[in-house]
């Protein structure tokens with residue numbers, strides 16, 4: 001008996017209502033108190049005492065706190081126990097017990113019709129079954145004391161829509177757990193032309209080594225006419241054992257996937273340095289040089305020395321023009337202006353060079369490894385499908401009692417658990433067909 | 440005509456329609472109700488044109504995107520969805536008095552979008568994270584859901600009013616309202632409608648977040664509040680179909696639920712901070 005009361009407690013919808021209410025109310029806390037900040041921020045904002053209370057109650061990371069997770073787990077247990085307890089009922093309502101129905105109830109239903117016929121019991125039974133089959137109702141029958149009882153149903157499975165919805169919540173929960181246990185998140189800042197093989201994880205506050213490396217070949221920032229960033233684009237490559245195994249151009253909403261990791265374009269940083277590309281047009285050799293503004297750089301092979309000596313804004317915010325000083329040992333040093341991202345030809349006494357200059361960026365990547373995502377997505381899918389079934393599809397049942405009562409009488413009766421007006425029409429049509437068949 | 444002229448007209452149209460619906464109710468003049476319906480439909484068409492035109496204009500400015508991406512645009516869409524849902528109810532259930540309780544929401548949404556000092560009406564370029572079809576799906580589905588909840592709230596208020604005088608005075612004004620049972624039934628349907636769309640809205644939002652940042656859920660205040668709203672309506676529906684709650688309790692829950700909706704949208708933007716701060 002005691003056992004039973006525990007089960008009843010966990011199966012009760014009252015508990016579900018209570019839990020949903022408590023979850024709704026307690027969730028508010030974490031939207032008011034900022035989550036996951038460092039301890040001194042809370043002390044500064046709320047004072048020493050309140051801050052330590054927050055720590056004790058886990059209010060600073062409440063959504064992963066023991067008490068909040070316990071509430072969620074209770075909801076899951078509630079769901080499981082409640083559903084398990086009700087499934088036998090659902091099986092019952094869709095099974096053979098329909099042939100045991102109290103036949104007195106048939107004539108009391110809203111949708112019923114009593115048809116007299118001159119046929120014998122047996123014949124009437126055959127004809128009714130045939131007519132119903134024509135409309136997609138497959139009948140089962142049983143000889144009852146009161147007469148021959150036929151039963152047919154449509155959409156019996158839709159009774160289980162509710163359980164699809166309820167299971168979907170469990171599936172989403174499992175997916176979230178998988179992500180929590182086996183996944184991690186982090187960020188990478190990779191300056192253009194360089195490689196990184198580790199990500200920084202917030203949760204763990206440490207670097208996580210990857211068993212491959214990411215090379216950022218190039219970062220491009222495009223802007224709207226008013227200067228707001230329009231697109232961030234990074235040309236990335238995956239390097240494994242010194243070889244390039246994969247290249248992909250990523251942008252926001254179009255990440256790179258590799259070995260269970262996903263690399264999202266999330267931000268960028270303009271670096272102080274500039275990237276110069278110089279091509280010696282006579283000897284057909286080229287180089288890329290990173291330079292700091294105001295410092296001199298050299299390119300030995302062509303005996304070139306150069307530097308960026310000044311910078312000026314352009315019409316476009318974030319885009320600059322640079323004044324470059326350039327000397328290849330022949331004649332006089334030259335100076336010229338060049339806009340970031342452009343190239344220009346530099347002619348000296350002895351040579352000709354194609355010179356390009358570009359703002360140098362580091363691309364900011366968000367890295368996620370979450371093996372639970374697909375489980376969560378399956379849960380989403382189940383939830384939407386299940387809700388559709390639960391709210392829009394109905395279970396329709398039809399009984400026909402054929403009895404001897406001074407001649408054969410056929411009593412048709414039916415019901416539907418949803419969309420009753422739709423069923424009433426369906427019922428009328430079906431009875432008309434049966435009536436025709438019986439004549 | 441520009442989109443902002445059309446949307447400006449919409450404010451006036453919905454104001455007049457609301458006033459006429461309320462007058463129809465207060466002075467028991469069913470004929471005026473026809474006028475209200477005509478104004479509502481005409482305004483609704485103008486608003487639809489305005490939304491489409493705004494879309495076209497954004498392409499002409501070279502920053503083309505569906506008009507669903509900031510506070511102003513989402514409020515305009517919210518009001519549009521309320522009217523669409525209301526017109527459906529009016530035609531399906533042949534009752535204009537519901538208009539007196541729901542059209543004001545459509546008007547308020549439009550007026551607030553246009554006159555609140557902190558809402559920017561300009562068509563603005565989108566930052567990269569917002570250039571996503573999932574985002575559009577997210578905003579559209581959420582606001583269809585919110586429209587259902589707004590109508591449910593209007594019906595809830597109507598129910599409580601109707602109930603106060605139900606048996607005492609048969610000639611009273613209030614008794615021209617639909618029967619309690621009808622209101623109750625419509626309230627339930629509106630909540631189911633809203634709940635389904637909110638569910639899809641939360642899911643598309645999660646998928647969007649995952650495609651942009653690799654996190655489908657980060658418990659930021661806006662997400663959390665939409666979940667709170669979802670819990671409230673889930674509880675309401677369970678109370679309905681398993682505990683047999685009807686009428687007054689459901690009416691109150693539909694009002695409380697809508698308060699949570701409003702808070703999800705405004706409270707979070709103005710009082711709390713989070714990822715969705717773009718929406719200001």
Ligand code: HEM
Pocket residue numbers: 010011012013016020075076078079082086162165166169387390391670673677680681
């Ligand atoms: C927040 C998560 C939940 C959602 C989205 C949800 C959804 C649903 C839906 C869609 C229905 C179907 C209603 C219908 O058939 O018209 C339903 C029914 C039901 N739910 Fe839930 N549910 C949730 C949580 C729970 C929990 C925790 C319990 C635990 C007891 C529960 C117990 C029930 C019961 C008993 C029914 C009635 C089933 C029947 O008609 O036989 N639900 N739920």
